[in-house]
Amino acid sequence: GEDVEQSLFLSVREGDSSVINCTYTDSSSTYLYWYKQEPGAGLQLLTYIFSNMDMKQDQRLTVLLNKKDKHLSLRIADTQTGDSAIYFCAEIQPGGYQKVTFGIGTKLQVIP
């Protein structure tokens, strides 16, 4: 089945690290994604990870994948007020066509 779950809300202080978590149910997922949505805007692809990787780092962003537990996380180092947004986890199933399943989104609030 297809289901991507995320917590709804996370609040952190500016300068701290943020960790946004996601669980998925389809073990055959080939790619997993993190998208960011700022107020009044569409989703923007932040980063993605192949299912055969454990970790991917891109500047302040670190993605960790635990395939055994079907758990994906996004760590934002030195969180800034500009990081305040909704973060969506998404997975894509192999075969057929690129059906992407999005989570409900985690709203990150950064407190100055």
Added chain:
Amino acid sequence: DAGVIQSPRHEVTEMGQEVTLRCKPISGHNSLFWYRQTMMRGLELLIYFNNNVPIDDSGMPEDRFSAKMPNASFSTLKIQPSEPRDSAVYFCASSPTDQGEQYFGPGTRLTVT
């Protein structure tokens, strides 16, 4: 590149009226998606086109909704007749690959009174 272009950005209409939302994907992208976003249901895929052909329309709520893609650079989503429960933000996204890398437009905020 201008990115995915959607129009209008905001639409307010009365129940029963026809609504047409428009999308211009990024040039060269062969996949196009229409999504609906609400607080209650989050982001829902309505329909997916590949090379202008509808591949999956299982997310289209009912017959009042229809989508077309007459060419690679234009798509429409039509609601006729519109109802208050259709109020949402409608996003168009396009993709150059088959790996879920999608580029979203700014969305159309639809309010049906």
